[in-house]
Amino acid sequence: MYLMCVFELKRGDVLVREGEHTESLYIVQQGALRVTVGRDGGSVELPEVGTGQWVGEVSLLDPGPASATVSVLRKTTNVLEFSHGALKDFLRTNPAGACVLLEALASDLAERLHRTSDGLIRVEGGHAQQTAPPTPEQHGWFTDMLLTLSGRGD
Amino acid sequence: MPKENPLRGVAFFQGLDKAQLEALTGALVFEEHPDGHVFAKAGRAGKREKDALHIVLEGRVAVSTKPKSANQVPVARLMQPGELFGLITFLKGGQRTATTAASGKVRVASLTRERYEQVVRPNPALHSALLFAIASQLARDVRACNERLVKAIRKAE
Numbered sequence: 001m002y003l004m005c006v007f008e009l010k011r012g013d014v015l016v017r018e019g020e021h022t023e024s025l026y027i028v029q030q031g032a033l034r035v036t037v038g039r040d041g042g043s044v045e046l047p048e049v050g051t052g053q054w055v056g057e058v059s060l061l062d063p064g065p066a067s068a069t070v071s072v073l074r075k076t077t078n079v080l081e082f083s084h085g086a087l088k089d090f091l092r093t094n095p096a097g098a099c100v101l102l103e104a105l106a107s108d109l110a111e112r113l114h115r116t117s118d119g120l121i122r123v124e125g126g127h128a129q130q131t132a133p134p135t136p137e138q139h140g141w142f143t144d145m146l147l148t149l150s151g152r153g154d
Numbered sequence: 155m156p157k158e159n160p161l162r163g164v165a166f167f168q169g170l171d172k173a174q175l176e177a178l179t180g181a182l183v184f185e186e187h188p189d190g191h192v193f194a195k196a197g198r199a200g201k202r203e204k205d206a207l208h209i210v211l212e213g214r215v216a217v218s219t220k221p222k223s224a225n226q227v228p229v230a231r232l233m234q235p236g237e238l239f240g241l242i243t244f245l246k247g248g249q250r251t252a253t254t255a256a257s258g259k260v261r262v263a264s265l266t267r268e269r270y271e272q273v274v275r276p277n278p279a280l281h282s283a284l285l286f287a288i289a290s291q292l293a294r295d296v297r298a299c300n301e302r303l304v305k306a307i308r309k310a311e
Binding site: 063095117 | 283286
């Protein structure tokens with residue numbers, strides 16, 4: 001039984017579309033992925049996801065609509081897909097191995113939740129006080145928030 | 155007639171067999187609390203072995219994060235029956251990141267770090283099931299926070 005599937009992708013292929021149902025984690029084995037948040041002409045590009053990095057840990061554990069669009073950036077990109085179903089099989093067949101993976105994921109998500117909550121306090125608090133549109137000097141907070149959303153807001 | 159296990163209705167634990175469910179039940183403390191009971195206060199540090207995760211069995215628990223300045227507003231969320239809270243401190247220790255308080259009368263099951271190490275960690279099937287529940291709850295919390303953040307950003311634009 002294989003827990004992960006390998007996809008050989010080409011530049012421009014769309015792996016995940018924002019808003020569509022997804023339930024997998026994607027690990028970049030070779031190449032790079034582009035992540036964009038926002039539609040209707042207002043999208044912002046986040047830092048690329050390179051070899052050894054991954055996207056989709058929230059969807060792996062809580063399947064639902066994707067928070068970003070993920071597409072292929074490099075000519076040759078290989079991606080490993082680890083689905084929610086495969087995670088459940090892994091739990092059943094190798095609980096000790098699953099513990100190692102889940103401890104790492106839980107720790108990562110706890111950090112991310114902490115950061116996202118901080119971001120939310122800043123945005124909602126800022127909005128409550130703000131009566132005029134943001135000045136150019138304030139514009140950076142928008143990108144900061146999107147980085148927080150992507151889990152890469154360090 | 156034997157009493158039904160109080161964890162039987164918790165979706166996260168429906169994959170556990172009878173023995174695992176009983177082992178987990180034995181590690182938990184079941185308590186009822188009145189409206190307003192404070193489980194943890196943001197910014198306060200506790201003893202590591204006494205840090206606990208909680209499972210809401212009945213009622214609701216309000217979770218609110220502490221603003222760092224006067225012009226910031228707190229983030230609040232109501233945890234429903236079947237949901238877990240207290241997870242960040244349980245995993246990472248240190249200061250509490252949120253204030254959690256009963257919103258009305260609640261019944262919760264609590265697992266201290268000490269009981270987790272004694273009962274849950276040595277049992278891989280139980281340990282993996284609990285970690286799956288913890289990670290899934292955190293993923294759900296991150297998703298809810300993200301959605302709220304996107305709405306707030308769009309409103310502020």
